[in-house]
Amino acid sequence: MGWIGESIDSIKSLQIRQVLTQAVSLGMIVTSALIIWKALTCITGSESPVVVVLSESMEPGFQRGDILFLHMSKEPIRAGEIVVFNVDGREIPIVHRVIKVHEREDTGEVDVLTKGDNNDVDDRILYAQGQLWLQRHYIMGRAVGFLPYVGWVTIIMTEKPIIKGIKTLEKSIRSSYPDTFFSSG
Structure with missing residues (x-):
C-alpha cells in the first residue's frame, strides 16, 4: 500500500x-x-518585518534566498538605504537600494528612486505606468539585518514543480477524503 x-x-x-x-x-x-x-x-513598524530576497538584483550584497529583517521608522529615507517596497499591480515585494531622494516643494514629502545593485537601470520601469518616484506609502521597511540562504526553503516550496505537485496532491486527497484523516475507527 x-x-x-x-x-x-x-x-x-x-x-x-x-x-x-x-x-x-x-x-x-x-x-x-x-x-x-x-x-x-x-x-x-513594518507590515512585513521579514522578507526573502527572490532575485539576483541585489548581488553581491544580498543573494537570492537571503532573509531580510525590516524596520520602518519615521525618519526620512536617505539615498543608499536598502528598502523593500510594493508597487501597484505586483504582489511580490521588491528589495532595492534608494539612489535618489526628491523632496516635494508643495508638501515637503520625500519621494525616492530605487535601483537594484546588480541592475543597469533604475526601477522606473517597475513602478506603475507614469510613476517616476516611489512615495513613502509604497515602502514596507528598511533592511536592518539579514540571514543568508535561510529563505531558500520558501523559494523551493513555491517554485519547484515537484513540491507544488505534492502540495496539490495532498490538498486533493484531503478534500476528496476528509473523513479518512480524522476518523476514529
Whole structure:
C-alpha cells in the first residue's frame, strides 16, 4: 500500500483523545507563530518585518534566498538605504537600494528612486505606468539585518514543480477524503 496507506492507517488507529491533543498542540503552535508575527509588526513598524530576497538584483550584497529583517521608522529615507517596497499591480515585494531622494516643494514629502545593485537601470520601469518616484506609502521597511540562504526553503516550496505537485496532491486527497484523516475507527 506504500507510505501513504501506512500513514492513513496510523491516523485511523489514533484514539479521539490523541487526535484532539495533536490538534490543540498544532493550534497552539500556529497561534504562537501568529502572535510572534503580530508582535514583530508592532515592534518594527513594518507590515512585513521579514522578507526573502527572490532575485539576483541585489548581488553581491544580498543573494537570492537571503532573509531580510525590516524596520520602518519615521525618519526620512536617505539615498543608499536598502528598502523593500510594493508597487501597484505586483504582489511580490521588491528589495532595492534608494539612489535618489526628491523632496516635494508643495508638501515637503520625500519621494525616492530605487535601483537594484546588480541592475543597469533604475526601477522606473517597475513602478506603475507614469510613476517616476516611489512615495513613502509604497515602502514596507528598511533592511536592518539579514540571514543568508535561510529563505531558500520558501523559494523551493513555491517554485519547484515537484513540491507544488505534492502540495496539490495532498490538498486533493484531503478534500476528496476528509473523513479518512480524522476518523476514529
